[in-house]
Amino acid sequence: MSDSPLIVAMDGPSGTGKSSVSRKLAQRLDASYLDTGAMYRVATLQVLRSGVELDDAEAIAAAVVDLALTIGTDPTAEVVLLGDEDVSGEIRGGEVTKAVSAVSAVGSVRELLVDLQRQLASNAGRIVVEGRDIGTVVLPDADVKIYLTASAQARAQRRNEQNIAEGRGDDFDAVLADVERRDNLDSTRALSPLRPADDSVTVDTSDLGIDGVIDRLHQVVCERTGAVR
Numbered sequence: 001m002s003d004s005p006l007i008v009a010m011d012g013p014s015g016t017g018k019s020s021v022s023r024k025l026a027q028r029l030d031a032s033y034l035d036t037g038a039m040y041r042v043a044t045l046q047v048l049r050s051g052v053e054l055d056d057a058e059a060i061a062a063a064v065v066d067l068a069l070t071i072g073t074d075p076t077a078e079v080v081l082l083g084d085e086d087v088s089g090e091i092r093g094g095e096v097t098k099a100v101s102a103v104s105a106v107g108s109v110r111e112l113l114v115d116l117q118r119q120l121a122s123n124a125g126r127i128v129v130e131g132r133d134i135g136t137v138v139l140p141d142a143d144v145k146i147y148l149t150a151s152a153q154a155r156a157q158r159r160n161e162q163n164i165a166e167g168r169g170d171d172f173d174a175v176l177a178d179v180e181r182r183d184n185l186d187s188t189r190a191l192s193p194l195r196p197a198d199d200s201v202t203v204d205t206s207d208l209g210i211d212g213v214i215d216r217l218h219q220v221v222c223e224r225t226g227a228v229r
């Protein structure tokens, strides 16, 4: 068991496997895990419930001022609460997924959540943090920065298989269109757009299984930190 501080920033577009592999990598590294996408999804759920228009940035900002978000950092147990309500399932649904890029493009939403992300990371000591702007904006001094990529086709296929397994239907074309739409919105927005940090290591997961990706990422962390594997 290591107790030396370690921050791993994991960024990349939707469906590259960030959540699946970050959670397992964190366990292998004896570290905490933070899913920042889940935080933007909870903010989006609150915005949707408040009924404001998604093109009204001021109203979105007002809707999240009192966001009662609780997010766990234990990689073996997902905890995502809005107030006392477990919203871990609802935030993955189609309504939130469609709206999340619009809400996450609003500056005050980002300021609120980035502050919280930095606090959680600094309290954890050892942590894997995944999102879109972790290596570039949230934790620019992270010890290791990884940028996961995969073709849009591979990502849509994975997401569609996940939808089928979870009873959310089988519509590859719609899933691919949503993946491409979110890639475009996330990488072209004015604030903290999705892009690799200059000092990140890019890992293409298109032709790797989950275990192969985790082995590769563990190797990168060991190489970058000088740890023995």
Ligand SMILES: Nc1ncnc2c1ncn2[C@@H]1O[C@H](COP(=O)(O)OP(=O)(O)OP(=O)(O)O)[C@@H](O)[C@H]1O
Binding pocket: 012, 013, 014, 015, 016, 017, 018, 019, 020, 021, 037, 158, 159, 161, 162, 205, 208, 209, 210, 213
């Ligand atoms: N290397 C892989 N090979 C096959 N399937 C994978 C691989 N990585 C992830 N998956 C599967 O792809 C789906 C999406 O993975 P995951 O949710 O981890 O991606 P993500 O990058 O976190 O996406 P998002 O940013 O949208 O949350 C899941 O069903 C996961 O099991």
Ligand SMILES: Nc1ccn([C@H]2C[C@H](O)[C@@H](COP(=O)(O)O)O2)c(=O)n1
Binding pocket: 014, 036, 037, 038, 040, 041, 100, 101, 104, 105, 130, 131, 132, 133, 134, 182, 186
């Ligand atoms: N650090 C982050 C994390 C996420 N987002 C936005 C962009 C995504 O489309 C959305 C949902 O993330 P996911 O659950 O798919 O990882 O949240 C962001 O802007 N910055």
